[in-house]
Amino acid sequence: MIFGKLRNLFRASRQEHDANDELRFHLEKEIEKNIAAGLSPDEARRRALVEFGGVQQTRETLREVHHGRFFESLAQDSRYAWRMLRKSPAFTIIAVVTLALGIGANTAIFSLIDAVIFRSLPIADPQSLLVFQWESRKGPGNMSYRNFGECDESHDGSGASAHGCSLSLPFFKQVQAQSSIFSHVAAYTGAGQLDMSGNGTARMVKGEFVTGDYFQTLGVRAHLGRLINPGDDSTSAQAAAVLDHSFWQTEFGGSESAIGKTIRLNGIPFTIIGVTEPRFDALTLSNKYDMIVPMAQRPVVVPNWKPRDDQADHWWLVMIGRLKPGVAVNQAEAGVSLLFRNSVESVGKPLFKPDSDPKIKLAQASQVLGGSQKGTLQPLYVMMLCVGAVLLIACANIAGLLLARSASRQREIAVRLALGAKRSRIILQVLTESVMLAFAGGALGILIAVWGARALMAMVSAGSISPPIFTPQLDWRVLGFTAAISLLTGILFGLAPALRGSDVNLTSSLKTVAGSGTAVFEGKQRRFSAGGMLVAVQMALAIVVLVTAGLLVRTLNNLKSLNPGFDTQNVLLFGIDPRLAGYKGQQIDNLFFELQEKFSAIPGVTSATYSWYPFLSGGLWNTGFHRPGTAPPSKQEMESGAAEKNQVESDVYPVGPKFFSTWGIPLQSGRDFTPSDFAVAASNDADKPSSNPTPVIVNQEFAHKYFPGKNPLGQIFGEQEPTGIGDVKAPGYLIVGVVANSKYNSLRREITPCFYQPNVGGEAFFDLRTGTDPLSLVPTIKNIVDQQSHDLAVFRISTETEAIDRQVFTEKMTARLSSLFGLLALLLACLGLYGLLSYEVTRRTREIGIRMAVGAQSHNVVGLVLMKAVGLIAAGAVAGIAVAVGVTRFLASFLYGVKAGDPVTLLAVAALLVLVALAACYIPARRATKVDPLVALRYE
């Protein structure tokens, strides 16, 4: 029946029409009857009308029958509310704009969170795609592990267990051979930067290797041409490449002639066979690949590929699959785990510590393939907190304004109550008004949200190398959120005034103070008035936001002013990969030496060097070996796992000549690398290492930890470690120097033991210390490189300062945004305080006049006004600090160098609030002192 009533609302006018017709017919029949009974037409009409009675009443009743009382009164309330809001346009506009900002900001942040969490994979049937995850109590060691950020990894087993997605090629092949469990199974891995030529100027593209069944497993279709199939995934097949749709649009102009074209990847010719469908952008947010090629081409394309890369102790691919119908997940997991353990054991050296219980879990791809989802979400949650607090403050503010307004409408409400209106009706009417305001604010807020979300995404993309590719959208969840939050907001800030406004002592309100025109609200005097409480709440919330902002700003400062152990100013960074131009082995090292000398000779360059990865760019390489001073593990010890107790780790950093002098890292003892050191390192990098230990330089932490109290120079470590190539043992490392500690892959990571070895045989990033602006030397650099060989390309050009800025980008963004919101919150809270005090002074003008007339001084009057204010500020500050301490605990993982309950920040924020609030009191206080007793008393 409710739906009938709802439906009737829409048919209202037609029903009114029909009802009128019906009643008119009845009246006419009555008149006819009277005429037939012998009356004159006029008399007949008169008599009929008298008998008819109140038509209007009937119409009302009929309306009620159809619409029910609730909607009738709702419509009435809405019309009334609309009229009231139109009467005071200034208030309405201010309120709507404030609400629009608050609701809009919340909606913007929510739409970003929604886009990240609810992003569904752009493939067919995303729910049933599974990802293979290895899981064990402690992470694997003794092997080569690479991951490309496809899923969250945890290797140290802190917490529940260690897990990750990278697995080995032999393991994949075994699973693939098993046809009873999976209907489809495929693997993929990142190919890094590929040098693409044959389509205009050579450029670097982001490549991906996939196995033959990849696209079928995902259920992705081709937009043009065809996609890779199992037939392409063999070395005897023609080398095929598939283009990503948006890459095809930008690089090949979206032209159909791209199909069949031959391009060269790292010098190897590939034929383009197709383009993926437009909606397939990436599986993981941060890994969008331009060029997709078959896995079988990997040994050919990847420079410096060695056969041992495809063994069971090199884990570098991600496996996905779909189960055969009827196969349960835990069944499949058991079967696959067995294969996994076999694969691990086949290596011949233990990859897992005993008791690790390694197994495979088949997880839902949509949940696991998030990449750095946690990293993206956390700052958004912090923003949500700040924006939510600002909205609450806005609500409290408007509630205060409404309270003041309702005080002036007391008389009208008192009259209505006296005439028999129910209190609930009045409350409902006030709430209707506030909800209308809120929805108006919400509607405007959606526009603000759209603009805000886009602006935020633009800011984020500007500062990130591989920006997340989610696009916030106005889907039903976001709109639903906006509607819900508007409704809640309206009820929230309308409730206090509604309850207060209708709680009227009739007699005192109806008494007017003669001559004043309006009734003075003399309702119940409370110690802490509702208006005061609202202001105190606003102050408390403002403190919470400001404390958050303060902590984030301090974190940012701590990170930026951190001494990483080397000089970060004026350093130019760029990468060169000679392997892509066909250089091999010793040629590469010779090239690097030559280039280093040529770069050093450029006027304006103080010093030049190179390294495997630029400082502070997040790259990391570490390795394990037996603790120096203990014996190398025997084969039995390796297999039984007893060798674990002596296993230790260190970071490894391959560097070129003059590295430490260029970066300003002091050499504390020993010497820097010489050319002969590089030769030794090169000979150990070949398939069969020599018997000379590689010369290395260790940092202080390494010396302190592994050679305490001894002189580390001349010591050898890591010798006789098995290499996994038959019985060949590693020659180990010889310490030739010790340098001071420094941070080298990320600012936040603690100093760990690290040894530097000569960089041989691969790509390198050059680091040039310049006297002037580093970027001005780029053309000269490019010239020199081009003269060396036309096929060489320079990539990833930036300065060290930029690299560090990128590291702290998230911190900078959150610090800036939260400061903005904090100041906004403070402003709103103080406006609320100002409004309240102004109103108080106006209200008590008469009282102040009397006091002054009987001899009160200015300072007494000011004290009167301020007493209340100070009480509110104090209450708000104390409450705010208490809440801030509790809430900021959730920030702890975000902070650096400052604790969540940091007293200095708390005190500073409280002091700021008190100062600004007192400033807000100034004008009302002054106004109070300017009250002329005579004028005030005349209003008596």
Place this chain on the structure above:
Amino acid sequence: MGNQIELLQGTLDLLILKTLALEPMHGWGIAQRIQQISQDVLQVGQGSLYPALHRLEQRGWIGSEWSTSDNNRRAKFYSLTRTGKNQLEKELGEWERLSAAIALVLEQS
């Protein structure tokens, strides 16, 4: 005008349903019929008639249709639905029980 006996709403509903059990009618016709059969004792004014008719229609016990009346004017004709017929049976039964019970009590004196 005479003494107007106050009709309870439920009773009026019963009368309307019974009237419509014979044939479909418009509102005025229903009022006339009730008046005639009750020998002018029960005179139903439009203020009670039409709200009752519209409520009955909402409950689904009667249906309505716009048609032309005997003098070619547009009028809304009501008719009994099947559920209305069942409801009529039920209420008639209740009415008989109720009036029998009241009569028993009144005989005692």
